[in-house]
Amino acid sequence: MTDSPCDLLVIGAGPGGYVAAIRAAQLGFSTAVVDEHAAAGGVCLRVGCIPSKALLESSQRLVAARSELAVHGGVAGEIGLDLAAMMKRKDRVVTTLTRGVSSLLRKNKVDHIQGRAKLGAQVGESRSVLVATANGEREIRARNVIVATGSRPASLPGIELDDDRIGASTEALAYSEAPERLVVIGAGYIGLELGAVWNRLGSKVTVLEYLDRILPGADAEIAAAAEKIFRRQGLDIRLGSRVRGASVRNGKDGEHCVVEIEGADPIECDRVLVAVGRVPISDGLGLKETGVATDERGFIEVNERFATSAPGVYAIGDVIGGPQLAHKAEEEGMACVEGIAGGYVHIDYDEIPGIVYTEPEVASVGKTEEELREAGIAYRKGSFPFRAIGRARATGSLEGFVKILAGADTDEVLGVHILGSHAGDLIAEAVAAISFGASAEDLFRTSHAHPTLAEAIKEAALAVHGRPIHM
Ligand code: FAD
Ligand code: NAD
Numbered sequence: 001m002t003d004s005p006c007d008l009l010v011i012g013a014g015p016g017g018y019v020a021a022i023r024a025a026q027l028g029f030s031t032a033v034v035d036e037h038a039a040a041g042g043v044c045l046r047v048g049c050i051p052s053k054a055l056l057e058s059s060q061r062l063v064a065a066r067s068e069l070a071v072h073g074g075v076a077g078e079i080g081l082d083l084a085a086m087m088k089r090k091d092r093v094v095t096t097l098t099r100g101v102s103s104l105l106r107k108n109k110v111d112h113i114q115g116r117a118k119l120g121a122q123v124g125e126s127r128s129v130l131v132a133t134a135n136g137e138r139e140i141r142a143r144n145v146i147v148a149t150g151s152r153p154a155s156l157p158g159i160e161l162d163d164d165r166i167g168a169s170t171e172a173l174a175y176s177e178a179p180e181r182l183v184v185i186g187a188g189y190i191g192l193e194l195g196a197v198w199n200r201l202g203s204k205v206t207v208l209e210y211l212d213r214i215l216p217g218a219d220a221e222i223a224a225a226a227e228k229i230f231r232r233q234g235l236d237i238r239l240g241s242r243v244r245g246a247s248v249r250n251g252k253d254g255e256h257c258v259v260e261i262e263g264a265d266p267i268e269c270d271r272v273l274v275a276v277g278r279v280p281i282s283d284g285l286g287l288k289e290t291g292v293a294t295d296e297r298g299f300i301e302v303n304e305r306f307a308t309s310a311p312g313v314y315a316i317g318d319v320i321g322g323p324q325l326a327h328k329a330e331e332e333g334m335a336c337v338e339g340i341a342g343g344y345v346h347i348d349y350d351e352i353p354g355i356v357y358t359e360p361e362v363a364s365v366g367k368t369e370e371e372l373r374e375a376g377i378a379y380r381k382g383s384f385p386f387r388a389i390g391r392a393r394a395t396g397s398l399e400g401f402v403k404i405l406a407g408a409d410t411d412e413v414l415g416v417h418i419l420g421s422h423a424g425d426l427i428a429e430a431v432a433a434i435s436f437g438a439s440a441e442d443l444f445r446t447s448h449a450h451p452t453l454a455e456a457i458k459e460a461a462l463a464v465h466g467r468p469i470h471m
Contacts, residue, residue, distance in 0.1 A: 012034075018101055019330040153169060210243070219415070
């Protein structure tokens with residue numbers, strides 16, 4: 001490959017990178033993707049979206065078997081926990097999917113190279129990329145390069161991640177036993193999802209959040225309702241808790257951790273999960289030497305076509321900032337490649353849904369009530385609780401509600417926020433509605449099958465017009 005340059009080299013085989021590579025191959029580009037890990041799929045498949053959802057599913061099934069089976073007439077003895085089996089299943093799910101992505105790359109004739117890549121000089125029409133592989137350094141030349149190197153966990157001053165007792169999500173996806181006392185720092189996506197997993201598996205989980213609310217960025221009413229439910233489930237959520245440090249100490253009973261909080265007593269625990277956001281992986285890539293500009297936090301700066309300040313170099317996904325979500329990275333990967341091929345590039349970030357996969361789930365798309373108020377946009381609001389929905393009664397998933405925000409004059413759907421079982425699947429209808437510029441009336445005039453949880457969306461849309469049927 002050193003002789004003739006390929007059309008596209010992608011650095012990073014996460015959801016942004018591998019989707020970009022496959023789309024490029026579909027468009028007839030000779031394409032290679034480099035990742036330092038042998039397993040394709042990036043953080044999302046290896047240590048992110050997929051393993052976390054596998055553990056959320058397994059732990060929720062355990063809770064359901066213990067506390068819900070009896071009411072359905074199921075009779076079981078004591079239900080124990082085989083954590084090793086649960087972890088093995090999670091690993092199997094991950095392996096199946098990472099192998100699946102490798103085979104998709106092969107099928108599309110994308111050259112998948114394992115190694116650590118660094119941008120080199122522009123030589124004529126192509127860019128040199130140096131890849132440190134197990135067999136030494138290899139030079140690849142490419143007419144276009146997409147940097148899709150993703151992100152890694154952020155830490156806090158005063159905290160040294162030791163990748164064991166004081167760790168981030170990767171460690172918390174693989175504890176060998178449920179810690180008796182787990183302190184989670186941050187009540188965002190990771191803190192709440194993995195906090196829920198270990199709470200269900202028997203740990204006493206304390207969640208320390210610096211702000212006076214959970215899930216910053218989510219609709220405040222939905223977040224407050226979710227917080228109440230999570231507290232009832234056993235999470236000890238302490239708001240307004242700014243963590244100043246965490247360290248491992250040796251006491252008479254062996255090692256333990258101490259977490260220091262500003263203005264409050266320190267907390268002793270067995271493990272600490274630091275979940276205070278993620279930072280871009282933009283170091284060691286030769287960006288400065290190549291003329292690729294980053295902002296003060298290290299995110300790569302791009303224009304509307306995902307082009308960086310260096311010719312022929314593009315960037316997508318977590319490394320450019322914005323919502324750090326797999327589907328956002330995928331959209332960008334696809335759009336960037338279509339742009340390189342001369343096509344139209346457009347992503348409306350208001351149409352990117354966000355989902356927290358707790359039980360109940362929290363899903364949203366579009367504007368929150370706070371954002372509409374702040375922007376001075378007049379809106380009407382319709383809410384509908386799941387407890388008034390037949391299917392929710394039948395399944396026993398009564399918690400939560402759907403909230404729809406529509407333009408006061410236009411009736412256009414501007415935001416949809418759902419707290420409830422399967423909210424992450426239900427939100428797809430709202431995403432389509434917002435993408436197509438639908439009105440609340442369009443939503444309620446659309447037939448919704450009965451009995452389904454989706455009927456709550458129809459009722460909330462009716463409620464925007466003050467005329468729900470079942471309330
Ligand atoms: P990544 O997936 O981070 O992939 C980048 C790849 O590049 C990695 O494999 C990395 O090793 C490689 N790389 C980096 N530097 C180099 C280099 N110099 N040379 C070669 N390779 C390199 N998002 C969701 O949408 N839904 C979820 O449910 C969800 N759950 C999550 C749960 C957890 C615990 C975590 C941590 C994240 C979760 N996310 C979720 C976020 C999601 O994983 C990321 O937004 C997504 O993976 C970003 O994709 P990406 O392609 O930008 O980068
Ligand atoms: P986050 O941004 O979702 O939440 C971080 C939380 O930590 C915030 O609530 C913040 O106020 C709090 N915090 C910051 N400093 C603090 C301090 N000193 N003391 C106490 N609290 C503090 O970040 P995350 O949970 O680490 O997740 C990282 C990213 O990964 C997310 O933003 C999300 O994009 C992605 N992710 C997505 C999913 C999903 O889609 N279901 C799941 C996991 C992760």
